[in-house]
Amino acid sequence: MSVHASDLKHWRIERDEDNLVWLVFDRAGENVNTLSGEAMRELGLVLDAFDAAPPRALVILSGKTGGFIAGADIGEFGAVKDEAGARDIVGRGWNLFNRLAAVRYPTCALVRGFCVGGGTELALACRHIVAVDEPGTRFALPEVLLGIVPGWGGMLRLPQRIGAPAALDMMLTGRALDVKRAKAAGLVDEIAPARLMREHARARVLSDPARRPLPLLQRLLLGPLRGMVARKALEGVAKKARREHYPAPYAIVEMWRDFGGNALAVPAGHPASMAALVAHPTTPNLQRVYHLRERLRGFAKNDAATLPPVRRVHVVGAGVMGGDIAAWCALRGFQVTLQDNGLARIAPAMQRAAKAFARKFRRDRTALRAALDRLIPDPTGAGVAGADLIIEAIYEDLGAKQALLADVERRAKHDALIATNTSSLRIEDIAQALHVPGRLVGIHFFNPVAKMPLVEVVRGADSFELAVQRAAAFVGALDKLPLPVASAPGFLVNAVLGPYMLEAMKCVDEGMSPEVVDRAALDFGMAMGPIELADTVGLDIAMAAGARLTGGATAPACLQQRVNAGHLGCKSGQGFYVWKDGRPVRTGAATVPAGLAARLVEPLIRVTRRCVEQGVVADADLADAGLIFGAGFAPYTGGPLHYHAVSAMQHQSHP
Numbered sequence: 001m002s003v004h005a006s007d008l009k010h011w012r013i014e015r016d017e018d019n020l021v022w023l024v025f026d027r028a029g030e031n032v033n034t035l036s037g038e039a040m041r042e043l044g045l046v047l048d049a050f051d052a053a054p055p056r057a058l059v060i061l062s063g064k065t066g067g068f069i070a071g072a073d074i075g076e077f078g079a080v081k082d083e084a085g086a087r088d089i090v091g092r093g094w095n096l097f098n099r100l101a102a103v104r105y106p107t108c109a110l111v112r113g114f115c116v117g118g119g120t121e122l123a124l125a126c127r128h129i130v131a132v133d134e135p136g137t138r139f140a141l142p143e144v145l146l147g148i149v150p151g152w153g154g155m156l157r158l159p160q161r162i163g164a165p166a167a168l169d170m171m172l173t174g175r176a177l178d179v180k181r182a183k184a185a186g187l188v189d190e191i192a193p194a195r196l197m198r199e200h201a202r203a204r205v206l207s208d209p210a211r212r213p214l215p216l217l218q219r220l221l222l223g224p225l226r227g228m229v230a231r232k233a234l235e236g237v238a239k240k241a242r243r244e245h246y247p248a249p250y251a252i253v254e255m256w257r258d259f260g261g262n263a264l265a266v267p268a269g270h271p272a273s274m275a276a277l278v279a280h281p282t283t284p285n286l287q288r289v290y291h292l293r294e295r296l297r298g299f300a301k302n303d304a305a306t307l308p309p310v311r312r313v314h315v316v317g318a319g320v321m322g323g324d325i326a327a328w329c330a331l332r333g334f335q336v337t338l339q340d341n342g343l344a345r346i347a348p349a350m351q352r353a354a355k356a357f358a359r360k361f362r363r364d365r366t367a368l369r370a371a372l373d374r375l376i377p378d379p380t381g382a383g384v385a386g387a388d389l390i391i392e393a394i395y396e397d398l399g400a401k402q403a404l405l406a407d408v409e410r411r412a413k414h415d416a417l418i419a420t421n422t423s424s425l426r427i428e429d430i431a432q433a434l435h436v437p438g439r440l441v442g443i444h445f446f447n448p449v450a451k452m453p454l455v456e457v458v459r460g461a462d463s464f465e466l467a468v469q470r471a472a473a474f475v476g477a478l479d480k481l482p483l484p485v486a487s488a489p490g491f492l493v494n495a496v497l498g499p500y501m502l503e504a505m506k507c508v509d510e511g512m513s514p515e516v517v518d519r520a521a522l523d524f525g526m527a528m529g530p531i532e533l534a535d536t537v538g539l540d541i542a543m544a545a546g547a548r549l550t551g552g553a554t555a556p557a558c559l560q561q562r563v564n565a566g567h568l569g570c571k572s573g574q575g576f577y578v579w580k581d582g583r584p585v586r587t588g589a590a591t592v593p594a595g596l597a598a599r600l601v602e603p604l605i606r607v608t609r610r611c612v613e614q615g616v617v618a619d620a621d622l623a624d625a626g627l628i629f630g631a632g633f634a635p636y637t638g639g640p641l642h643y644h645a646v647s648a649m650q651h652q653s654h655p
Contacts, residue, residue, distance in 0.1 A: 003049040010039040011046060012063065020202060021055040026063025033064055035118045036073040040092055047099055054105045057205040059198075060126065061110040067136065068111045069119025077148065078287050083268065083275040090263050090274060093118060093152030097125040101153070108205035110197060111188075115139045116176075121150060124157040127208070130201045131179045131188040139182050142174035144248045146290055147283035151274075155252060155261030162186045163218040164229045168256070172237060172249045180363065186214075230257035245525050245636040247271065247280050281646075285638035292625035292639070296483060299457070300476020303469055308415060310474050311335060314378070314387035316404060320571070321421060322393030323349025324449035327356060330375035332478050337376045337383025346377040356450065384411045389474060391443060393421040396544065401425065402433035409434050417470050419443040423494050424548045427460030427487040438464040441471045444491060445480075446630055447537060454630035455480045460487045483626045488616045490549045492623065493630040495611060497533070498549045499603035501542065504530035505556035507596070514576040515586055520596040527632025530600065531576045532584055534559075535569035539576075604633075605640045612641070 003013070014022040023046060027033045050058070062068045072093070080086050100107065100122070109115075109123035112132035120139050123129050131137050141150045141158065149155065150171055159167040162185045170177070182188040189211070192200035213219070221229050230253050237249045251272035259265040266273045277283055311334065315326040318340035326338040326349065340346050353375055361368035376383070384390055390408050392401060401420060408418060418439045420430055431437035442458025455475045459468050468484070475482035485491045490498060507517045508531065518529020534542045543555050543563050555563075562568070562575055569575030570582065577584035608623050617623045624639020637643035 003045050007045060008042050010036075011042050013046070015055070018206070019056040020206065021050070021058050022198075023058060023060045024063040025060065025069065031064070032067055033062055033069045033119070034071060034073045035069060035093070035122070037076060037089075037092065040096055044096055044099075047096075047103070050103065050105070054103070057105055057208070058103070058107045059110050059201045059205055060107070060122070061201070062112060064113070067113030068109075068115040069117075069122060070114060071117025071119055071142075072152075074146075074287070074290065077146070078284075080278060083273075083278055086274040086278045087264060090151040093121065094262070094264060097121055097153045100125040101157070106205050106208040108201050110201040111137060111139070112194065112197060113137055117141060117143055117150070118152050121152040121154045121157070124161060125153055127211075128189050128204050129187065130190045130192050130197070130204055131182060132194050132197050133179055133191045134194060135178070137179045138176040139187055140174060140176035141171050142176075144172060144252060145174040145286060147246075147248050147280070147286035148277060149248055149252050149255060149263055151263040153261070155256045155263075157261075158187075159222060159256065159261070160214075163214055164221045164226070164256075165233075168229070168233045168253065171252050172233065184363075186212075226257055230254070242523070242525070243271075245634070246282060247277060248282075251277060282636040285636055285642070288638045288642065289628060289635050292621060292628065293481065295621070296454075296481040296625055296629070297476065299472045299482045299484060302472070307466070307470050307473050308388070310388040310417065310470065310477070312337075312383070312387045312389075314339065314381075314383040314390045315393055316340070316381070316390065316408070317393035317395075317421075318346045318349040319393070319395075321445065321447060321449065322391075323352060324447075325391060325393055325421065325445055326375060327353035328449050328478060330371055331357065331360065333374070334477075335374050335376075337378035337387070339378045339381045339383065342379050343377055346379060350375065350377060381411075384408055385413070387412065387416055389417045389419065389470075391419045391421055396422065396424060396541075396548075398425055398429055401430050405430065405440065406433040409436070409439070417441070417467055417474075419471060421445055424490050424545050426489070427458050427463065431460055431462060437462040439467060441467045442485075442487065442491070443471050443475065446493065452630065453481050454483055454493070454626060456485045456491050456493065456626070456630070457482045458485050458487055458491055481625075481629050483622065483630065484618070485626075486616050488611075488614065490545070492608075492611050492616050492626045494545060495549060495616070496604055496607045496627060497530075497631055498546055499607050500600065501530045501534050502546065502556065503600055503603050505534070505559050507599075508558040508576070509556050512593075512596075513590065515588070516590055516592055517596070517600070520592045521600055523592060524597040524601065525634025525636055527634075535575040535577055535579070535584065537569070538571055539563050539568045601640065605644045608640050609644075 010027045012024040012026060025033050027039055107126040108128040108130060109126040110130050111123055113136045115123055120141050141154045143150045166185055179191055183191055190200055190204055233253045241249060243250050254272040255261055255263055255266060263274055268275045313329045313334045314337045315322050316339045318338050326336045330336045338346055357368055357371045390412055392405055394400060419441050421444055423444060427440060427442050431440040434440055441463050444456040444458055446452035457471045472482040504517045508514055514531040518531050521529040539559060539562050543559055567574045570579045573579050608627060611617060612620050612623050620641045624641050627633040627640050628635055633640055
C-alpha cells in the first residue's frame, strides 16, 4: 500500500537517499499544529503505507515555525457531550499512538517549540526524542487544567520514561519542562542546536541506541510499589483540591494505578471513568477558563509586531511591589534600572531578586549571571533618559505620584511609554501633572508579582490607544495575562476584593475566628482565604485602600485594632495570623457555619456585576477572567458571574 501526496492535507512525506523518512506535520489553514480528527486519520494512512513498505527510520517534525504540536483540537474536545463522544476521541489517539509505538523501524520526534498535550503523547510514542535548544521548546501534559486526562498514552508512557513520581507531578500540575529539565528528567534523549537539528535527529534515529533503563528503585515504583506512589500522590492532590470540585487529578492517579493508564479500560460506573468526567460540571467550566485565558493572551498579540519595541524598563520605587516588578522584568529578558532614594532602599529588592534568580537558574550559572546583570540599581534615576518604558511604583499618594511623573516626563524620551502601578487612584487624576496626559497608562501588577498571572492594563480617559496597546504587548512579553480595564476606583480586581475582605472582617468582628472564615473560602475553592489575603497584602495597605474605595467608611474593629498595634500582617510577622517563614501559623479551624461561603462570595459577585454594568471591563466573561486570574476565584466554577448564573438556573429548576 502507498500513500499519495493528494491523500494528505496536513502531512508531508520527505524521503532521502537512505530511505529515512521525514514526516512533516503542517496543519493546513492553521497557525499552529493541533491533532484534529482529520490530521489523526491522515497519520493513520501514513502508518498503513509504512506497514506495507517500512522506511529505514522515521523522524516526525513540525512544519510550523512557532512550535511542534499544541495538543488536541480543543474545539473537538469542547463539542463532546457524552461518554460515547469521549470514548471516540480517546480511542482515536490511544489506538493510533499505540500503533506508532509498536512499529518495527526506529522513530524519532524532533521537537522545536512548544510540545503540549497530545503533542507530548505523540513524542512519547516515538522511540527517540530530540529537542531543539531554544527557550520556547517545552514539554507539558496540561490536560488536568482542562478537567480531562492524558488519554492518548501519556499516563502509560511518561511514567515508563521518567519514573512514576516525576510523571505524576507533570500530569497532576500541568507544569511544563524546558529543554534542560526535560533532558535531566529523561524525557528528552538529546538536545540539538537549531542549525544542526536535522543532523542530530538523523544520527540518533539511524544509530538507534538503546535507552538506558530506569534505576531499580524507579522500576520498583512502577511495579510492586505502585500503590505506595499512588497513595502519596492522592494525599498531595487532596491537600490542594477537593474531588467534588476537581475530579481529573484523582482520575489520573487511579487510571495509572488500576488500569495501566488506559482510560478506555475504566468501567462506566467508576468515579474515574470518562462518563464521570464528561458529566461533571467542572469539565466544561475549566475549558471555559482555558478560552478566557486565550482571550486575555490575545490582547497582548494584537498588532504587537508593529508596535514600538520595549527593551529597556525603568522602575521607580524599590519597595516590595516595585522591586519585584523590576526583578520579573529582568528575569524575562528586559534591561532594567531600579530607582529609589539611595542604595540602602534598593538593596533589599536586589537581594530578593538574587535569591529568586538563584532558585530559577540553579543549574545554569550563565543564565543566572545574565539575569543579575540585567537588573541595575539606579539611585539617581539616570535610566529614565534611555528607557522605553517607565513604571512608577511608589506609595499611594496622588501628589507624590504627580510630582514624580511630571519630572519623569521632562527627562524621558519623547516616545517612551509612561505607566503607573497605582492600585486605587484614577489615571486621569495622576495624568493631570503631565504635559501630554495621553502618554500615561496603568500597568497594575498584583502581589506576589512572580505568582500572580494577571496584570490590569488601565486606560485613562485621555490615554492614547497606542500607549494601551504597547502596555498590553509588554505585559504579554512578561508572560502575564493583560486585562484591559477602565480607570475607576480599584479598577476591577481591587474594587471587588475590597467588599469581599470587608465581609470577612465583619465575620471576625462577630466572633468568628480568622481560620474559620478562611476555611469557608478555601472549602469553596478560593486560592486563598480573605483574611490570609489581607495579611499578605498588608493590613495598613488594606485599610488605606478600603478607605479610598468606600469613601472613608469606618474600618472593621478587628482591622483597626491590629493596625493601631503595628500588627500589619506577613511583613511585620503578625496580623490576623502569626507568620513564620512566610506562612501563617494555624491552630486548626473549628466547624464552618452553614452558608458562610455563600455570605463571603455574595458581595464579590454583586460588585463584579456592577463593574460590568459600569464598563470597568467590557463584558462578563472578562470580569470572570479577571477574578479567576487576578483574585484566585475558584476556577472550577468558571468565574463568579458564570457561577452565579448557573446557580440561579439550578435554583429555578429545583426551587
